[in-house]
Amino acid sequence: MPKTILIVDDDPNIREYLETLLTDNGYETIVAENGEKALEVLAAHTPDLITLDIEMPDKTGPWFNRALQRGKTYANIPIIVITGHTGLKYVIPNAVGSLSKPFEQKELLDLVRETIGS
Amino acid sequence: MSERLLLVDDEEDIRRFLGMFLADLGYEVHAAENGAQALEMFNAVNPSIVLTDIKMPVMDGLELLKQIKAKAPETEVVMISGHGDMDLAIGCLQYDAADFVTKPINHDILDAALKRVEEKIILRRELKQYTQNLEKLVQEKSRRVIELERQLAAGEMVETMCQAISGLSEDFGDKAGYFNEMPCFVAVHNRSLTVVATNQLYKERLGDMVGHHSWEVYVGQAIRGFDGPVWKTFETGKGQRSRETMLCKNGRELPVMVHTSPIGERDGKVELVLELAVDVSEIKRLQEELRVTQQKYMDLFEATPCYIAVRDRDYRIVANNTLFKQDFGEGVGKLCHEVFRHRDTPCPDCPVDATFEDGTAHTLEAVVTCRDGRSKNVLTFSAPIRNAQGEIVEVMALSTDITQIRELQDHLTSLGLMLGSISHGVKGMLTALEGGVYRLESGIKRQDMTRIADAGDTIKSLVGRVRNLVLNVLYYAKSRDMAGDPVDVSHLAQNVAQVVEPKAAREKIAFTCDLPPDLGMADLDTANLSAALVNILENAIDACTADTAKDAHAISFKASADADAVTFDIADNGMGMSQETREKAFTLFFSSKGLKGTGLGLFIANDVVKKHGGRIDLTSEAGEGTQFHIVVPRRKAEATGS
Incomplete structure (x- = not known):
């Protein structure tokens, strides 16, 4: 059974890009355009990994992460940060990795594979 | 000088011969035959020497001696004593006779006796003269001393007076001395x-x-x-x-x-x-020095490239320089806060008040309003002006116009913000572009036509975003004047609609236009105003695509005109704006669109419209939609710089 990845990003083009890239590499994907929507998704799905943008309108990446860490259910889902900001890794201290935009496809895929396998 | 000698004897021969002998010795000889006659003659002759016999009729020598000594004690009297009256002669000495000679008279003895007498007289005379000289000397010296004392007193008086005058001048507060x-x-x-x-x-x-x-x-x-x-x-x-x-x-x-x-x-x-x-x-x-100094101060006061105002405790301006008058009008007699900041009450942050309070200099940065309505950023320094007693009577406020510095600073801050904002935006766009390229390549590999078409659209839209960003940055980087050529308004609006239409269609948004063909001509900068309208319309499209709450979205673009102005109305039923977003919509680098926005679009649109002398009104309700109402005057002459 393929692993599921939740993609959280406000830019529809980037969501589409990540969706296609990860699907092409054998993963199932779910998308959300901000932190709030992502929480809604978690009510129905339990992803194996989350890629998380930092700056989004309304509910940001850190807001979403704090919500996750408060409960026990989702606190252990690994998070990969993908952001246009540099030097902002510390805002998601529990992230397994951080990529800055524009990222290398191989780098992302290697990190995903290392974290949840293929 | 020959001495006068009175010879007194009752014997005529003696008077004759002795008289001759005495005259030979050099005396002026007067003769009398008894004491009484001699006394009579004494006053007239006034002799210094009297040579007298003792025994004579009428008045004898002893009586004569007594009388002469009583009358003129300095007269020297020499007694001639006869044979046998030696005792009498010696007795005469008791009555202060100078000497005596005995009869018969030995001429040598008489000569010696007279010489002694004469020496005595000379000595006495010298003594008298010496005494008289001494007295004269003392008198002279005393006079000199008095004279010197008077001069000394005069000198002291002069000094005292000088001191008194300078003391007086000090009392009158002649501080400069x-x-x-x-x-x-x-x-x-x-x-x-x-x-x-x-x-x-x-x-x-x-x-x-x-x-x-x-x-x-x-x-x-x-x-x-x-x-x-x-x-x-x-x-x-x-x-x-x-x-x-x-x-x-x-x-x-x-x-x-x-x-x-x-x-x-x-x-x-x-x-x-x-x-x-x-x-x-x-x-x-x-006086010349004083005049030059005053002139220098005046020049300094007038020519300083600062606003200088001197203010009293009652907020009245008592002096102001030329530059102050130029920008704020004549302020003397007026209230400082009225002139400077158009306030009815004193400014709460007044540095002059603070200086009156503690006597030290204070600074304040404030925005003041010129009489022509221009706002200026000024940095004001206040310094106390004290009177002779050291009390602060007035305070000088020296204000430097730092408007340009602040504008430059804003510009620099903006540039810094822009670099951050733009680089963030560019990173997002690059990532999305890479995504488009990936999907294009993988679509071609898989012969997936839908994916290829999709990727093409994505890439096209992203290229559009990059293009806008670059144009906006260029616009911002160069401050330019709007061209003001007469432009066909209808034509301009239609061109804008043509640019936006396909984008709206791609997002499945109903785009309706109401653009009458007869809006006439207006002085507009076609490129910049078109870009501004496109920017607002693209914002509307973004607001619709971001809104997931509604099933269908619509954007309307309307243009109208009257004699003086051209109006554009753009309305959408997208996500709308919160109050904060609405208020900051035209602020530089404010974006509600996360990665997609650079915060330049509406700022520049607003700037362009303002430079045309127009304005943008914005109404919006979160979740309901947004309306932009843009009014631009037809004639460029009405435009003012932003």
């Missing part, structure tokens, strides 16, 4: 036109003139004869005032103002004259 500094030569003269006393400065500059003639210090008066002020004062008994030229010790001529006044009157005559001479050249120099 001009009087003390003032070269004032003081001298006292006596009736014989001699200087008897001077002050120190007189001595230093004009020389030690005490004892010299009063006119010697005046240039030219020795030649024309003394008719100077000192002389006139003695003559008239009244004070004089005149301009004179005095000669310095070093030979330099000195213009002076001389005042004289009589002092000490004796027997209706002026005894001394006080002469006060003021160095006028020095005063002239000081």
